[in-house]
Amino acid sequence: MAMPSQRLAELNLKLPSVAPPVAAYVPAVRDGGLVYTSGQLPFVDGQLPQLGLVGVRGGDVSPDEAKGLARIAVLNALAAAAAVVGGIDNIERVVKLTGFVASADHGSTDERFTGQPGVINGASELLGEIFGEAGQHARSAVGVAALPLDAPVEIELIVRVRD
Amino acid sequence: MAMPSQRLAELNLKLPSVAPPVAAYVPAVRDGGLVYTSGQLPFVDGQLPQLGLVGVRGGDVSPDEAKGLARIAVLNALAAAAAVVGGIDNIERVVKLTGFVASADHGSTDERFTGQPGVINGASELLGEIFGEAGQHARSAVGVAALPLDAPVEIELIVRVRD
Amino acid sequence: MAMPSQRLAELNLKLPSVAPPVAAYVPAVRDGGLVYTSGQLPFVDGQLPQLGLVGVRGGDVSPDEAKGLARIAVLNALAAAAAVVGGIDNIERVVKLTGFVASADHGSTDERFTGQPGVINGASELLGEIFGEAGQHARSAVGVAALPLDAPVEIELIVRVRD
Numbered sequence: 001m002a003m004p005s006q007r008l009a010e011l012n013l014k015l016p017s018v019a020p021p022v023a024a025y026v027p028a029v030r031d032g033g034l035v036y037t038s039g040q041l042p043f044v045d046g047q048l049p050q051l052g053l054v055g056v057r058g059g060d061v062s063p064d065e066a067k068g069l070a071r072i073a074v075l076n077a078l079a080a081a082a083a084v085v086g087g088i089d090n091i092e093r094v095v096k097l098t099g100f101v102a103s104a105d106h107g108s109t110d111e112r113f114t115g116q117p118g119v120i121n122g123a124s125e126l127l128g129e130i131f132g133e134a135g136q137h138a139r140s141a142v143g144v145a146a147l148p149l150d151a152p153v154e155i156e157l158i159v160r161v162r163d
Numbered sequence: 164m165a166m167p168s169q170r171l172a173e174l175n176l177k178l179p180s181v182a183p184p185v186a187a188y189v190p191a192v193r194d195g196g197l198v199y200t201s202g203q204l205p206f207v208d209g210q211l212p213q214l215g216l217v218g219v220r221g222g223d224v225s226p227d228e229a230k231g232l233a234r235i236a237v238l239n240a241l242a243a244a245a246a247v248v249g250g251i252d253n254i255e256r257v258v259k260l261t262g263f264v265a266s267a268d269h270g271s272t273d274e275r276f277t278g279q280p281g282v283i284n285g286a287s288e289l290l291g292e293i294f295g296e297a298g299q300h301a302r303s304a305v306g307v308a309a310l311p312l313d314a315p316v317e318i319e320l321i322v323r324v325r326d
Numbered sequence: 327m328a329m330p331s332q333r334l335a336e337l338n339l340k341l342p343s344v345a346p347p348v349a350a351y352v353p354a355v356r357d358g359g360l361v362y363t364s365g366q367l368p369f370v371d372g373q374l375p376q377l378g379l380v381g382v383r384g385g386d387v388s389p390d391e392a393k394g395l396a397r398i399a400v401l402n403a404l405a406a407a408a409a410v411v412g413g414i415d416n417i418e419r420v421v422k423l424t425g426f427v428a429s430a431d432h433g434s435t436d437e438r439f440t441g442q443p444g445v446i447n448g449a450s451e452l453l454g455e456i457f458g459e460a461g462q463h464a465r466s467a468v469g470v471a472a473l474p475l476d477a478p479v480e481i482e483l484i485v486r487v488r489d
Contacts, residue, residue: 024447024450024451024453024454024461024462024463025423025450025462025463025464025465026462026463026464027464028464029421029422029462029463029464031360031419031421031486032359033195034194036421036422036464036484037464038464038465038466039465039466039467039468053438093194095192095194095199096192096199097188098466100466100468102469103308103309105268105308105309105431105471112216112308112309112313113309114309114310114311114312114313114314115311116309116310116311117311117312121187124187124188125187127187128187135187136187136188136189136192137187137188137189137192138188138189138190138191138192138199138200138201138319139188139201139202140201140202140261140263140317140319141202141311142202142263142307142310142317143265143307143308143309143310143311144307144308144468144469144470144471145268145307145308145429145431145438145469145470145471146429146431146438146439146440146442146469147440147442147468147469148440148441148442148443148467148469149440149443150438150440151440154466154468156464156466158199160194196358197357256357258355258357258362259355259362260351266471266472268431268471268472275379275471275472275476276472277472277473277474277475277476277477278474279472279473279474280474280475284350287350287351288350290350291350298350299350299351299352299355300350300351300352300355301351301352301353301354301355301362301363301364301482302351302364302365303364303365303424303426303480303482304365304474305365305426305470305473305480306428306470306471306472306473306474307470307471308431308470308471321362323357
């Protein structure tokens with residue numbers, strides 16, 4: 001199995017730079033052998049590429065677009081984790097992912113968006129591509145009313161650090 | 164105190180079979196002495212018995228019905244945890260439960276559902292019945308806009324494994 | 327650096343008493359060197375000072391008011407953690423904070439509240455004031471449809487215990 005950094009290169013991906021701490025919290029904390037990341041938004045060069053609620057109907061962002069944003073957000077989460085352990089190759093495995101999807105809900109069953117798993121697969125699949133079996137994680141996917149800065153998705157990780 | 168498996172039998176309950184992994188995530192991950200489960204929906208034989216938002220008024224599912232679904236979902240979560248540690252009797256204690264309730268919210272105080280604790284008690288009480296004092300857990304209960312597949316509740320656990 | 331208990335006194339704050347356990351869950355669980363708190367509401371003497379959704383427009387509670395409630399809720403979370411480890415000075419550092427904000431969402435971008443980070447800063451900043459660098463935590467802030475008892479904010483913590 002290739003190292004995660006090799007897999008990133010093969011996938012033509014680069015860990016983004018980590019946004020500087022805001023207020024009294026930080027992008028990630030190492031505690032013993034685990035790293036907890038903050039919830040990460042799909043920033044690309046400091047900008048959110050799309051805003052609003054995800055939905056099939058009545059949404060601002062399509063499920064497919066949101067899946068792409070989840071992929072971006074998890075890459076930001078990996079960057080945050082990597083920064084506190086000396087690089088992505090020091091991540092031994094991914095333990096837990098929580099994915100929040102800002103979800104259209106106009107009170108009618110027709111318009112309520114319930115495809116959160118497909119959206120968060122954008123994050124889970126990238127973890128599989130980078131880490132292989134070590135990328136297999138426990139996961140919760142949830143649809144929420146609104147996310148910071150009107151971001152469509154937010155991802156947080158718990159990862160195990162290599163000894 | 165009876166073993167959890169004995170208590171299950173006395174309660175006339177059986178751990179359900181665990182749904183196979185979907186995409187690049189798994190039902191539960193063991194990391195050291197802890198198991199993190201994925202968010203579990205109230206599947207019964209692969210079907211969700213009820214769909215939609217929980218509410219007193221304007222809800223698809225009543226609070227009482229939702230409490231029953233929370234009981235089912237936590238049983239699925241225990242099954243997921245038990246499967247990675249060789250059985251439910253290897254669960255030493257329940258550490259944390261997070262319960263998400265898809266909650267009616269039509270913008271008026273009257274219709275907004277705020278009884279999440281009563282719903283998630285369905286899960287907490289079953290943990291008490293099965294594990295006794297070792298089932299006493301920290302817990303968050305939250306009302307969300309929508310859940311995967313239009314499930315009314317979703318439950319995730321962190322449990323400690325017996326040495 | 328002053329001990330957390332000294333900082334509390336200098337800030338003219340007192341840890342509130344911890345609400346008694348409800349049903350089969352408890353305010354906080356210690357597992358090894360970590361404490362997981364239950365989601366804490368901004369109770370003051372057993373009452374919620376304000377109810378409803380947070381929003382700039384169409385909200386029941388203003389973002390500034392909600393920031394104050396987040397400060398109260400995290401103090402309750404610290405009280406819950408302190409109670410299981412023999413006092414706040416036995417908290418070595420804050421690892422993770424999750425903040426849920428009941429957020430106005432009337433389907434229009436104008437009325438959807440997306441300022442969760444500013445609200446949860448009320449909690450994060452207090453942790454910084456009390457713990458200094460040891461208060462720097464990973465954090466997720468999320469906007470949800472409704473919270474227990476119609477509370478505007480809910481905060482949960484994971485903290486590391488001093489050896």
